[in-house]
Amino acid sequence: MLPQKTKVAALCALLFAAPIVADDRIISELSSPVSNQFWWPDQLDLSPLRDHEMRSNPYGDDFNYAEEFQNLDIEAVEKDVNELLTSSKDWWPADFGNYGPLFIRLSWHSAGTYRTIDGRGGAGGGQMRFDPLNSWPDNGNLDKARRLLWPIKQKYGRALSWSDLLVLAGTVGMKNMGFDIYGFAYGRADDWEPDFVYWGPEVEMMASYRMDKDGELIRPLGATHMGLIYVNPEGPMGKPDPMGSAKNIRTAFSRMAMDDEETVALIAGGHTFGKMHGARKPDCVGKEPAAADIEKQGQGWINTCGKGHSEDTTTSGIEGAWTQTPTKWSSLYLSNLLNLEWEQTKSPAGGIVWHPKDKSMHEAVPDAHVDGKRNPPVMTTADLAIKFDPEYRKIAERFLKNPDEYKKAFGKAWYKLTHRDMGPKARYLGNNIPKDELIWQDPIPEVDYEQITDKDIVALKQQVLATELSVPQLVRTAWAAASSHRVTDMRGGANGGRLRLEPQKSWEVNNPQELNKVLTALEKIQSDFNEKAGDKQVSMSDLIVLAGAAAIEKAAQDAGHPVDVPFEAGRADATAAQTDAESFALLEPTADAFRNYYNETTSYRPVLEMMVDKADQLGLTVPEMTVLIGGMRSLDANANGDKHGVLTDKPGTLSNDFFVNLLSMDTKWEKMDGNEALYQGSDRKSGNNKWTATPVDLIFGANAELRAVAEAYASSDSDQMFVDHFVKAWHKVMNLDRF
Structure with missing residues (x-):
């Protein structure tokens, strides 16, 4: 593709009839449709929230890899891979008569893109099948390795994912060459299109413009050059x-x-x-x-x-x-x-x-x-x-x-390298999974007690609402627990109750002082219940989510829209000994648009891009992101109780006021004096100040696509739809880590 500036210059020359040198590439590209990003490169890119739609999956909505895997003959697959290793082909002969080293490189480069800061990369999804990874210089000739494996993939079809096979090949190769592996797990489902991942700022392969002023690699990148997995081997x-x-x-x-x-x-x-x-x-x-x-x-x-x-x-x-x-x-x-x-x-x-x-x-x-x-x-x-x-x-x-x-x-x-992005062991499949509990897998204890009943859930909700805790406090706490989850590497989430533990309980975005107050009150409810319930127990991780559901039901009721927020018990509480504090610290949000939080010092992208990034890590669609942010504002759930974007006269209720008031032409928005990151909304007639907002709030009125969704929720006949959609999206986030 041509550089953006080259395209723009060529277009300007054509439009204004200025003489230009005929360039077949320019003419060819200009004769094709261009995206809005071409004309307005600063426009917010929402494409990451549309990737991996089920319409791309030829197996359809009902396909379940874990179920299909049950039909796989694991021993036959591994035998076929082992036989392939020394069955050299004339079109791509094996070095030293064994494809093992080639397949080790294939597995390594498939998994080695994983990076801890945002959880992106890794072997899951089989992303090496797609560009840009398919064509990175560091992956040169690995296309041959995948073609060698194609007959095996073709033989076993949907019961064996490419992403599992790419890792299996190198692992079997090691066994073939005399190494006793630690273990191997299946369970990686395939993607059907490339991820939208920021791999670096460079516009050509092997370039490196990714060091900050202190000479450190900029966040969230993991490699030193565009197109390399790690570092330049020559230095x-x-x-x-x-x-x-x-x-x-x-x-x-x-x-x-x-x-x-x-x-x-x-x-x-x-x-x-x-x-x-x-x-x-x-x-x-x-x-x-x-x-x-x-x-x-x-x-x-x-x-x-x-x-x-x-x-x-x-x-x-x-x-x-x-x-x-x-x-x-x-x-x-x-x-x-x-x-x-x-x-x-x-x-x-x-x-x-x-x-x-x-x-x-x-x-x-x-x-x-x-x-x-x-x-x-x-x-x-x-x-x-x-x-x-x-x-x-x-x-x-x-x-x-x-x-x-x-x-x-x-x-x-090697086991860690090839399994790091899979998340907890609950997602592992196969017969060679090590029994060891490894700290990097964020282990969670097995639930060995009777679960709470529907009757218990009702009683616990009543006890939560009888405390002095407010709706915003309960909502913020539940969100703080569940929204730590990343679908990019299946880490975090409410399950495990690590919100009670360091480092999560001290994260700035979680307002440690308020969080401690909420957790103390919930721990009292938990202790009283478990003491009286006999064989039944409620975990803190369940109670935190349950308390959030109770708060939302109350907020919807107060707005005149009674609703039941779904809740499923079964979460367990991890201990500090089961938590790698240093590793878990990397999950701390530097920005959370849903709580209108942005740390300019630690965030690695502009505030609006971080909004999309967070929504993408939660696996949300554009409408889900929109309805959750609007609902969180009406619930007064901003981090630290900030009022920016709380565009309602009834904070703490679940209404569509955010969208109604944002889109109202009665309000005039201007940058706030002395603070370019905030905006003041005033009444057009009286000039009186009404609201304050951040860019995250105003983008839902400024961006054409987001405005279209916001208008749907602001319409006079959409108040109930808004509540229903918010509850559905909320329930999705609360259960992202349930496997």
Whole structure:
């Protein structure tokens, strides 16, 4: 695609009959429809709230992957993958006669896009099948790996998702090459279109303009270059600087939820297998899949030099294997790295690579394809980072001295890498799921007591409403618990009751002082009930959601619209010991438009984009986002009790007043003096001040699409529809974490 400025300049030239140089690309693009974003690039983009609609899914609304999976013969699938590993094809022969290393890279790159800050990326959905990931430089020739697996996917159909198969392939590959895996879980359902993900600000692949003024990687990104999973293997910005590479590695892997030990284990273990490819000049290699000609049928990086594969393959531009036994598990990567001295050289493709200074090692590695040929082991600048960084080196030396510890560390780190975005174990399927309770899975205890009945629910609601707690306080508390959930990685939510625990109970957006007051009152109700109820118990996580439902019912009743808010019991309360406070802290909202909260210092996008981002992480549609924000304003549920956007004379009731008053022409809006982030609404006739609002409030009158939805809720015949839609959307958010 042409850069935005190029398109605009060309259009202006055409419209005003200015002479321009004929450019076939410009003329071709200008003869096609363009989006509103083309004409008004600052317009709020709502497209993330429309992705993954069921209309894209060929299996339809009723498809349930977990149910279909029950028909899968797991042993047969894994046997087929294992047989494929050594069934080399003439169109893409296996290095060293085994596709295991290729499939390990496939699995790694499928899962390795995961980032903790916003939960995006990861293996779930099989996003590597779609652009841009399908065509990233770092994923070069992995299109061949997926084509090798296609007969297996075709054989098992809907019972085996692509996203499971992509991870399974590398895991079976490890077993084939002598590694005892820690475990494997199925359960990743496929997506049918690409995610809308902010992968970085750059407009060309391999560029890097993503450091802040302090030289740190900007949030929420996890990789250092556009089109890479982590870091440039040749070094920062292609410079052979091992210590600079160590800094980038530590940042990238920490944003994937890996500590130093897990990082060393993953790099060393992963590079035990296979080789890199840079046997020919880059100009031998054709376009990536997204840009390839139609007759290539989705394959990219077609190599026209020599065989076009095997000993002529170019992918990363770096050539060579790390170890003397590239298809067997060993500690050779560590011993080579730590015990040999390395000198910088270049691959045939021109990539920076490091060879042993000891020339006797230059025939230590068998060639991947040419019989009788021997090669030196190699390292990249990123590999040398493990040797030169003091903390990484200590771990590497310990692993080399303790091979069993190293093997266990790699197994657990690989399991974490490939399952981190799946959420709690309740979503796992299969027969090889480890029994261990791992802290990064945000474990929640099993419910081992009798659940509350409908009669109990009614009584508990009455007790909640009999306290001194207000409707806004109860609504804010329930929202604070449930809205921490992210559909991007299935973390957070009301289940587990972690709102009671650090760090969530101290988050600024949750108003810790008010939250403590609410939790104290609810804990008293819980204690009294559980003491008298015998075998029945109510968890705090259930009671928090139940209290929110009671408050909404009261608010709707007070507005003249009686409604029953659905509630299902069954949540359990986690303990502090079951909570990784450091990891869970990354779920803290820097912005929450539903509570009209925005932290300018910590938010990584403008306030309106953060609104869409939060709604997307909650899996909401445009109407659901709209009705929830309007309802939360009428309920007076802003963070810290702020009144901005509370456009009603009856705060604390559930009405459509927000939309009615926002769209009224009786009000004139202006920027507030001394505060560009706030707006003052005054009566057009009297000039008297009526309301204050934030950009999040006013966008529902300013943006044409959002205004259309707001008008539907503001109409005189829509007050009941508004309440019904709010309750439905509220119930959805309260139950996002129920699997």
